[in-house]
Amino acid sequence: MVSPRRRAAIELVLDNLVWFILAVVLAIFSIAVPNYFQIGIFANIVEQSTFVATLSIGLSLLIIAGYMDLSIESVMALAAMVVGILFAKSGVGIGLTLDPEWLIVPASLVIALAVGALVGASNAFFVVRLRMNAFIVTLAAYIWGRGLVVALSGGRSAQELPPALRFLAIERFLSFPLIAWVSIVATLAFAFILNKTPFGRHLLLIGGNAQAAYRAGINVDRLTAITFVIAGAMAGLAGWLLAIRTSGATANLGVGMLFQAFAAVVIGGVSLKGGVGSLTGVYAGVLLLASIQTAINLMGLPAHFTQLIQGGMVLVAVLLDTVKLSIRKKLI
Amino acid sequence: MSTEPLLVLDGITKNFGAIEALKGVSFSMRGGEVVALLGDNGAGKSTLVKIISGGLERSGGRMVYDGREISFSSPAEAKAAGIETVYQDLSLCTNVDVVANFFMGREIVKRFLGIPVLQERAMEAVTAKAIADAGTRIPSLRTNVEHLSGGQRQAIELNRFVHWGGKLVLLDEPFAALGVEQTRRGLDMIKKVAAQGIGVIIITHIMTQAFQVADRMVVIRQGQVAGDVRTAETSADEVVRMITGEAAKAVPGTREDARTTGVA
Numbered sequence: 001m002v003s004p005r006r007r008a009a010i011e012l013v014l015d016n017l018v019w020f021i022l023a024v025v026l027a028i029f030s031i032a033v034p035n036y037f038q039i040g041i042f043a044n045i046v047e048q049s050t051f052v053a054t055l056s057i058g059l060s061l062l063i064i065a066g067y068m069d070l071s072i073e074s075v076m077a078l079a080a081m082v083v084g085i086l087f088a089k090s091g092v093g094i095g096l097t098l099d100p101e102w103l104i105v106p107a108s109l110v111i112a113l114a115v116g117a118l119v120g121a122s123n124a125f126f127v128v129r130l131r132m133n134a135f136i137v138t139l140a141a142y143i144w145g146r147g148l149v150v151a152l153s154g155g156r157s158a159q160e161l162p163p164a165l166r167f168l169a170i171e172r173f174l175s176f177p178l179i180a181w182v183s184i185v186a187t188l189a190f191a192f193i194l195n196k197t198p199f200g201r202h203l204l205l206i207g208g209n210a211q212a213a214y215r216a217g218i219n220v221d222r223l224t225a226i227t228f229v230i231a232g233a234m235a236g237l238a239g240w241l242l243a244i245r246t247s248g249a250t251a252n253l254g255v256g257m258l259f260q261a262f263a264a265v266v267i268g269g270v271s272l273k274g275g276v277g278s279l280t281g282v283y284a285g286v287l288l289l290a291s292i293q294t295a296i297n298l299m300g301l302p303a304h305f306t307q308l309i310q311g312g313m314v315l316v317a318v319l320l321d322t323v324k325l326s327i328r329k330k331l332i
Numbered sequence: 333m334s335t336e337p338l339l340v341l342d343g344i345t346k347n348f349g350a351i352e353a354l355k356g357v358s359f360s361m362r363g364g365e366v367v368a369l370l371g372d373n374g375a376g377k378s379t380l381v382k383i384i385s386g387g388l389e390r391s392g393g394r395m396v397y398d399g400r401e402i403s404f405s406s407p408a409e410a411k412a413a414g415i416e417t418v419y420q421d422l423s424l425c426t427n428v429d430v431v432a433n434f435f436m437g438r439e440i441v442k443r444f445l446g447i448p449v450l451q452e453r454a455m456e457a458v459t460a461k462a463i464a465d466a467g468t469r470i471p472s473l474r475t476n477v478e479h480l481s482g483g484q485r486q487a488i489e490l491n492r493f494v495h496w497g498g499k500l501v502l503l504d505e506p507f508a509a510l511g512v513e514q515t516r517r518g519l520d521m522i523k524k525v526a527a528q529g530i531g532v533i534i535i536t537h538i539m540t541q542a543f544q545v546a547d548r549m550v551v552i553r554q555g556q557v558a559g560d561v562r563t564a565e566t567s568a569d570e571v572v573r574m575i576t577g578e579a580a581k582a583v584p585g586t587r588e589d590a591r592t593t594g595v596a
Contacts, residue, residue, distance in 0.1 A: 214407060
């Protein structure tokens with residue numbers, strides 16, 4: 001038997017393991033890698049994390065509920081391209097202007113969220129109504145979503161978003177650009193929803209035992225459908241942020257981010273079996289991946305080392321999950 | 333016990349494709365009455381319970397509950413009408429703690445700016461009281477259910493139905509994983525619940541349990557009611573013969589028969 005206080009301490013460490021690992025990794029890099037220990041570098045890590053962190057929100061919620069969404073990367077690119085085509089001044093952009101100018105911020109945001117929510121709703125229809133496998137449905141959307149991006153843009157890019165939108169990527173608050181704050185606020189908001197509201201509680205219940213949740217009177221189908229729409233909308237938000245950051249969109253925008261999001265979700269402690277996970281943990285997972293990438297860049301190593309290390313990290317994360325479980329069993 | 337029937341089943345049928353699981357089941361019960369639903373494996377007991385609890389839709393027949401003709405298309409509707417169900421395979425989410433399971437779908441919330449926020453402390457207090465009242469011991473209410481034993485899990489499920497009550501409780505083999513002492517407590521719980529005027533339908537395979545707790549026995553055989561008797565007016569032998577179908581062949585009502593063929 002373990003004393004309650006000691007048990008609480010161990011639980012605290014286990015629950016926030018990824019944050020401890022992040023702290024250790026940052027400390028090691030700060031000592032070992034020249035020029036790593038700077039506010040600018042840390043700010044850069046947070047800025048880099050913006051897009052994968054936003055993508056990971058919806059993915060985490062769906063995995064926690066026992067589903068998955070492979071389409072988020074393409075949805076993100078699609079939303080970015082639609083914003084690019086509508087508001088960018090050159091390339092395939094048609095350069096719409098609004099009066100007053102600042103209206104472009106809410107207008108483009110709503111459009112990006114709507115594009116994402118629409119694809120999410122389509123995924124939800126196939127998975128929830130037609131009972132198709134989520135893996136296949138969202139894989140299809142991953143493929144056609146990217147196809148649509150290329151079709152809409154003709155393979156060309158949209159450039160030069162107006163300054164009324166660009167300021168979000170340039171202006172900083174507490175040394176992070178505003179777009180990074182958008183992803184942090186979105187993560188915290190959904191962390192709150194997951195931990196403190198009935199909606200989040202019911203998602204966990206569905207992920208744990210959908211049959212029991214249904215019997216308890218929870219509207220499982222409705223909740224699942226809403227979560228797919230949220231995942232789409234969050235991918236749309238990531239697309240909006242990415243368009244602002246890159247001042248437009250290219251046909252191959254964000255390729256590979258799906259796998260980074262999956263890696264972050266697993267490293268962040270979300271169980272692929274469903275029912276377990278926290279969004280702040282996932283954010284730490286994203287930061288961890290970005291810190292490693294930054295360290296590799298600073299050391300001047302070739303970029304493919306990043307992939308090697310990140311792949312290894314995913315394996316370690318799953319291994320840690322197993323170890324955590326057996327430690328918890330011993331605590332009881 | 334009230335005089336108005338709480339639940340009336342009238343010719344309930346259920347087909348799964350070409351298979352007729354229920355071929356017209358009729359019986360009625362009052363609030364405060366404990367009815368044991370007996371029958372061999374595959375007789376259709378669980379199907380009947382699922383129809384009453386909204387888990388399955390019936391193919392035909394009428395169901396009158398609390399004075400109204402009803403038809404539930406989901407467990408949520410049955411629950412809203414006051415029908416609680418304890419299933420054979422437990423309906424717990426092992427990935428969350430005892431409190432979350434106890435309140436599943438009925439969480440206590442407080443609204444801040446219109447956003448419902450879970451009230452964990454209040455829920456924990458209610459759970460602790462309900463579990464203590466029932467005399468169940470669980471190390472920590474914040475433990476995930478996956479770390480609890482089979483008996484503890486079943487106790488949570490039983491405490492849940494006692495707490496939420498409603499008007500009608502359906503129990504499908506509720507004591508399958510319980511020890512002797514816990515089963516005794518479970519049976520007491522059922523009596524306590526019935527004494528509050530709640531109707532109880534319990535499916536069980538164990539004859540002694542049925543005789544201990546039930547006011548009436550309804551035997552289902554091949555999708556039909558093969559017997560509907562008061563516990564005080566029957567014997568285990570008679571019920572067994574109804575379950576196996578021998579009663580139809582024997583001359584009904586002769587106690588001689590029971591004595592000569594009875595092993596006990």
